[in-house]
Amino acid sequence: MCANTSGLQILVADPEAEIREGVSQILGRQGYGVVEARTGQETLDILLQGACELALIELSFPDMEGTEVLERLVEAGQDVDVIVLTGQATIEKAVYAVRLGALDVLTKPFVPWLLKKAVGRVWELRRLARERDRLARERQRGLWAITTEKSRLKAVINSMSEGVLITDQDGGIVLCNPAFTRLMEMDSSCVIGSRVREHPHLAALHRLTDRMASPEEPAQMISQELKIKEDPPRFIRARVNLVAGSEGGVLGLVTVIEDITYLKEMDQKKSEFVAMVSHELKAPLAVLDTQAKVILKTVGHTLDDKQQKMLYRMQERIKGAVEMINDLLDLTRIEDQGVVRQKSPLDLGEYATEARELWDASAKERGHKLSLELKEGLPEIMADPGAIREVLMNLVGNAVRYTPDGGEILVSVCLEKGYVCLEVSDNGIGVAPEDQKRIFDRFFRVKSEHTRHIVGTGLGLPIVKAIAEEHQGRISLESRLGKGSTFKVYFPALV
DSSP, X not given: OOOOSSSOEEEEEOSOHHHHHHHHHHHHHTTOEEEEEOSHHHHHHHHHTTOOSEEEEESBOSSSBHHHHHHHHHHHTOOOEEEEEESSOOHHHHHHHHHTTOOEEEESSOOHHHHHHHHXXXXXXXXXXXXXXXXXXXXXXXXXXXXHHXXXXXXXXXXXXXXXXXXXXXXXXXEEOHHHHXXXXXXXXXXXXXXXXXXXXXXXXXXXXXXXXXXXXXXXXXXXXXXXXXXXXXXXXXXXXXXXXTTSOEEEEEEEEEEOHHHHHHHHHHHHHHHHHHHHHHHHHHHHHHHHHHHHHHHGGGSOHHHHHHHHHHHHHHHHHHHHHHHHHHHHHHHHHOSOSOOEEEOHHHHHHHHHHHHHHHHHHTTOEEEEEEOTTOOOEEEOHHHHHHHXXXXXXXXXXXXXXXXXXXXXXXXXXXXXXXXXXXXXXXXXXXXXXXXXXTTOOOOSTTTTTSOOOSOHHHHHHHHXXXXXXXXXXXXXXTTEEEEEEEEEBOO
C-alpha cells in the first residue's frame, strides 16, 4: 500500500506480480493510495469491504474470471469504478465487462501515460459524481427548507384576521386566506386560479387593483375605503401594494383588507351628534351677530374706540366660529353622503383659471404674485364641479393666507402618468416634517409664530383629501420649512 495524498484508494488486481508492482509504482508517484490483489477471491473480499473506490482488474485469474468478479460486485450493489486490464482476453469478454459497468479497458502492455490518463479520467468522473450528489443533497435540503417556510408562511397568512389576496400581473388569484373569502362572502373552492374580474363580489376591489396594476399609476401603494355591500351596508379598508421583481418589473399585487363596518357605524353616530350640536350652535351665534350689528348701527356712534373694537372683535370671532361650524358640517356631509352630487366631464384648467381670478384681488392686497400655468391639450376629468371649486378655494386660499407678504404663488395643471394633476405651490412658511404627517387630520393646524394670527378651522385640507379620494384620486404634499409648500391633487384623466 502506498501513501494516499489524492484521497482516492485504488485496487490493482492482477495475477502477475510485475504488473502489480509496476502499476503500483506509477500510481503511487501520482499520490494515489494503492492496494494489491493476486486472485479473484482476494479482489472480491477487498472490494466488498468497501476499501477501494477504483479497481484495475485483470479479466483472467487462476481461480475465476474477471467478469465473474464484476458480476458478483453488481449483484452485491457495490459502488466501485472498474478499469479492465487485459492481455489475452477476447474482445467479447472486454465488451461484456463494459456492459457490467467497467469504465475503461487497458490492453497490456500499456504505457504509463495511458494508465495515468485512464485513472485521472475515472477520478474526475467520481469527483463530478460526488459534486452532483452534494448539490442534489443541498437542493433537497433547500426544497425542504422552502417547503417548511411556505408552510409557516401559509399558516401565518391563514391565521390573520385581515383578508389577504395575492394576484399576478394579469389579475389571476394566486392566494387568498380564509379571512378574505369570509369578508367577501365567497366560496374558497372556486377562487384560486380564477381572475378578480370574474367575481361580482369583487367589483369594487377589481377597480382598485386594476388601477394599481396599470403602468400609468404613479403610486406604489393605494389605501382606500370601499363599500362592498348595500343592504346591510358593509365597508372594508383595502391596502394594495405592488410586488416588484428583481429587475424592477411588476410581478403582481398584494391586497390586505379589513372590515371597518363597525367603525363606519360609530363614525355615523358621531357625525350625527356633530351635526346636531353644530346646528344648535348656529342659531345663538346668529343672534349674537345680529345683536352686535344692531348695537353698532344704532348706538355705535356713542361708544368709545375700545367699546367699538370689542364689538368688531366679537363679530370676527362669531364669523370664525360660523365658518368652523360650516366646515364641520361640510366634512360630516362628505363622510355621510359624499361630496359628489353629479359628475360630469370638465376641464380642470378652466376651474383653475376661475380660482385665480377669484383670489387675484386678495393676493394683490398682500403683494403676492399669483400665476397660472396650464399645459396644452389636457384631457378632461369626470368630477363634480362644486367639489372641484371647493378644492381650489381651499388650496389657493391657504397659499394666499400662509405666504408672507410679497410672496409668489403658482397654480398649474398638467398631465402626469394618466392623471390630471392640479398643483398649487408657494414660497411661504412651509410645513415642518413632523407636522406633514398630520396635515390632513381634522382640526389640525400648524402652530407657530407665523400662523397664530391666521384664522382657520383645520378642516379645509381634510375636506380636500376627502374630495380627491371620492374622485378615485389622491393628494400629496411636498414642503420645506421656511421655503414653501407644494400641494398636488391627482384626478384620473378621461381617455
